[in-house]
Amino acid sequence: MVDFGLTDEQREIRAWVRTFVEREIMPLENDVLRREREGAAPGLNADEVRELRALARKSDFWGVQTPMEYGGMGLDSVTAALIEVELGRTFLTFKFGGDADNILFHADEEQKRRYLLPTIAGERRSCFAITEPGAGSDAKAIRTRAVRDGDSWVINGEKTFITGGNEADFAMVFAVTDPERGADGGVTCFLVDRDAGWTSEPIDTMGERRPAALVFEDVRVPHSAILGEEGKGFTLAMQWIGKGRYLLPARALGGCERLLTMAIEYARTRETFGAPIADRQAIQWMIADSQVEIEALRLLVLQAAWQVDAGRDSRHAQAIAKLYGGTKANEIVDRVMQIHGGMGYTRELPVERWYRDLRLLRIFEGTDEIQRRTIARDLLKGHVKVGETLR
Template identity: 55%
Template sequence: MDFTLTEEQEMLQKTVRQFVQNELLPLEQEVMRNEREGRPGYTDDQIQQLQLKAKEMGFWGINTPEEYGGVNLGPFMTTLINIELGKTFIPFTFGGEADNILYNCTEEQKKKYLYPVISGEKTACFALTEPGAGSDAKRIKMSAVKEGSEYVLNGEKIFITRAHKAHFTMVFAVTDKETGCNGGVTCFLVDREMGWRSEPIQTMDDWVVSSVVFENVRVPEENILGELGKGFELAMKWITMGRVKISAWSIGIAERLLNMAMEQAKSRVTFGHPISEYQAIQWMIADSAVELEAAKLLTLHAAQLAEKGKDGKRHYASIAKLYSTNMVHQVVDRALQIHGGMGVTKELPIERWYRTVRKYRVFEGTDEILRRTIAFNLLSEKVKLGEFY
């Protein structure tokens, strides 16, 4: 495994880093001030304008295949970019992208769903989780009953990101109760106009999620994404890359926080000495640095496996997410401790990140389900210790 970057990769990484520093970090104080005064911190229009500015620099469709107008940088380079984007709490993503499973659209579906998402005309949401089926996604109960050339969908999804503004959803429903998840779950492309509704759920940070309710929503058979009964495979493909992305964000946040902690430690004086001279502080910094580097290697390994289509990519994505999200949870706690009273104020973004990273250990696979997955892969010998992937 060689993670040495090529000249082109280094250039791309530095360009994104400069974009974050020049365009995104300066917005943070304004966003925090707006939120303290009860106003929206940022608007979708602001994010779109930033995406257009990035487009002028060539950053558009960074992980979109060339045939769809993207540059297709691949999972490894995309992970490096997500690490840089993680260094700010401004929720920025480069435009010109679509969820990876939308490339399974038919040619007619691409015109209606894929192309509009890539161009920014439409927004999609991924709807798998249900009130009784979160970590145990195989227990989803939303039904899709065929009636003529249509399927009638009934059920509820929960904690769905972007559902409040999505034009359509990629929703997973049971089409064959006897077969179950291994052939009885199908993914459907369902326009909001077909009748589903979203209801917002308040969370501990600015993460916007909703419940999505289907009551006798009729969906044409031609709106099946992929193959009938193959929906669970699409869901796992989506979730695997989601876990790598969260790992990358965790690393970016931890790097920013560790830098803030070191600056504070060197400038804060108590009892006549900078607190950086005290061993208690030094150990917090050292432990954070070691854990951060370990998380980075695990995450880049998972991204490299995904890029090469290697066996074990889901296993190592699970390992990366489990370790990285727990790592950043520790780092933000130490950074807050080093900042003392200022760490809990809304003058700094630390308390905000404290709330944000806590949710990372819950969605896209809880700590517990990731441990279960890792243990199952090892005990069943789907992944063997000592072998390189």
């Protein structure tokens, strides 16, 4: 039989994170909404994030998936997914400190000293720079070039929609180093400090996230700046992209749980024609459909995370979870706004905020179309067979 139960440790961690979110983060929501209405930058400010991370660290909550040898908690993927669900119960984007991009663990000893360890300690901030104006989902189409010049490389190009690019002090930059070989053998990843000369500009969006456009004009880096092996950058990029797509729908799952709870509470108290709208079948069906989809998404997320822990190729399962999570989260928030009526459309409640933020899930780190392409290709080429995903 399949055991869907959580371990005692997982239940304790989930309870701790839920309490942390409810006591420390949710009370900040109204103030953040007020600041945003007044024109301030969206989301938590740097001081608030710093204080929250310091508070969590006092309880030894640091480096959720960072190996214990680097001072982290070294938690498994299922537990990490459970944590993301709880963090998703607030629309305020927050991550616990002590983490570093997974590909930074491929750094050599000197690079670990300069980049990995300071990033884990919270002293440095990185960004993953592969997307370009003409190369989004088609990462193999990148045009940024790095040309060898003695013991150095000179980088020229532009990156766009780079998460954390405005705040980062170094970037993991993917550039073509051998055009003849293409993506497989011709792309290299470089660790490039901001003071090497690259610049960033924020991109305004409809949601909280403010990605960056990065410009590299004759940015010179030493040969020692290569992360991993020369020409093996695309392999690293795919490892980064596939590191945890299940975490994106996991966070959306938490948001959907909170939104549905809000809708249920509102439906019980809002009256029309002498009765609560909760008595209306139209409302009941929206609530029922949302609950079914939430539970289906939960199983998809946890199965994908379980496959990662089991050492299996989880890309197919993660594509399914991300596709389903993105589409259903958008449907659920739309229903919740409909249940709230005019109040849901106002900026007094966080429903419209979630409405804007959740729309991004269908675009970034692999669009819906890319997920469908992956799923269909796996089936058509026989990599995965129908009905055998649990084999």
